[in-house]
Amino acid sequence: MNVLIKSAIIIDTKSEFHNLTQDVLIENGKITDIAKTIKNTNNYQEVNLENLHISQGWFDSSVSFGEPGFEERETIKNGLRAAANSGFTTIALNPNTNPILDSTSDITFIKAKASNSSVNVLPIGALTIGSKGIDLAEIYDMSTSGAVAFYDYKKPISNPNLMKIALQYASNFDGLVLSFPQENKISGQGVMNENITSTTLGLKGNPSLAEELQVARDLFLLEYTGGKLHIPTISTAKTVELIREAKKKKLNITCSVAIHNLFFADEALNSFDTNFKVLPPLRTQKDIDALIEGVKDGTIDMVTSDHTPIDVEEKKVEFDHANYGTIGLESAFGALQTIFTTKKSIDILTKGKQRFGIESNPINIGNKANITLFNPDSKYTFGKNNITSKSKNAIFEGADLKGNVYGIIANNKISLNK
Structure with missing residues (x-):
């Protein structure tokens, strides 16, 4: 799995790039480069989303x-x-x-x-x-x-x-x-x-x-x-x-x-x-x-x-x-x-x-990519359209919440919400 994350604000206190807006290059499930701008010379899948934040x-x-x-x-x-x-x-x-x-x-x-x-x-x-x-x-x-x-x-x-x-x-x-x-x-x-x-x-x-x-x-x-x-x-x-x-x-x-x-x-x-x-x-x-x-x-x-x-x-x-x-x-x-x-x-x-007993993987070059992608600022009322589970017994249905998730990159796979 190869992917280039564009213009992501990194929220990870264990990363040297904490609070910085960076491009993140992931090749074969590993972070191979983090920089202000990375060119997509290999035509990898790009992730470029509104107000994109990433964390461990x-x-x-x-x-x-x-x-x-x-x-x-x-x-x-x-x-x-x-x-x-x-x-x-x-x-x-x-x-x-x-x-x-x-x-x-x-x-x-x-x-x-x-x-x-x-x-x-x-x-x-x-x-x-x-x-x-x-x-x-x-x-x-x-x-x-x-x-x-x-x-x-x-x-x-x-x-x-x-x-x-x-x-x-x-x-x-x-x-x-x-x-x-x-x-x-x-x-x-x-x-x-x-x-x-x-x-x-x-x-x-x-x-x-x-x-x-x-x-x-x-x-x-x-x-x-x-x-x-x-x-x-x-x-x-x-x-x-x-x-x-x-x-x-x-x-x-x-x-x-x-x-x-x-x-x-x-x-x-x-x-x-x-x-x-x-x-x-x-x-x-x-x-x-x-x-x-x-x-x-x-x-x-x-x-x-x-x-x-x-x-x-x-x-x-x-x-x-x-x-x-x-x-x-x-x-x-x-x-x-x-x-x-x-x-x-x-x-x-x-x-x-x-x-x-879980391994920690800070967002640093050379580490395995174990990353969550999200927008912390969106506001919405939680409803059935937000539920992926088969069962719908949601205590938060009708509650006003803040922040939505774009998906994850882990186990050499990318899983983004449709």
């Missing part, structure tokens, strides 16, 4: 598709097209398929299905067999097959001894354990944040305490065992405080927040729109403010789309019975840009790679 390729630490087993939600092929159209060159893929990804053959299957894509797919293996929370899965064997972390997606490990053993065992091969932050005995049948809004709407509440108890427990376990722990999709102000204190103690802990938990408060559920039914639930403005501050000061290590396609039959039902989840790849960049500066948004979208 973006990473999303929590993406779900459907295949195998839930192809009606999303296939791997189309899911990767959605990721590429949304600017992501690497995604970590959750194990919530049917069957659950809990063996080496499952990990091998995912890697084989995704092998021809411009998007790098990093499978996350289940932490326990069948994600049932009873017995540890083959986490070492899965790691040798390419699993980058271990997680029972959206299912908390209720047995603290099992979590202790998982952290101890995974530390033998530097494995990364993920623990969903919810104590089910406290959350009960809650379907939204426990607050005045839940009382007004007559919906059962899931209190902040359910998250905070579980996080506190896991941090105590991590302090005892050592190992590497990542807490995905935190949602409360108190959780931010707990993790901030844990980092001061030098515990090996990281965490993420879903972009929609930075954007919407629980009042959004007044319409009973099931696209707003997510887990963890939307919290209060006080929580949102604390989460945004946590992203700014580095307490929260990464922001994820937490992309979860759900077919229409499981969303167009009464709120109590609807499935949790929203798609988010296509809206992630535009939503981030309404909260943070472009520089900070790109920093957020390229952070977290090291935690998941």
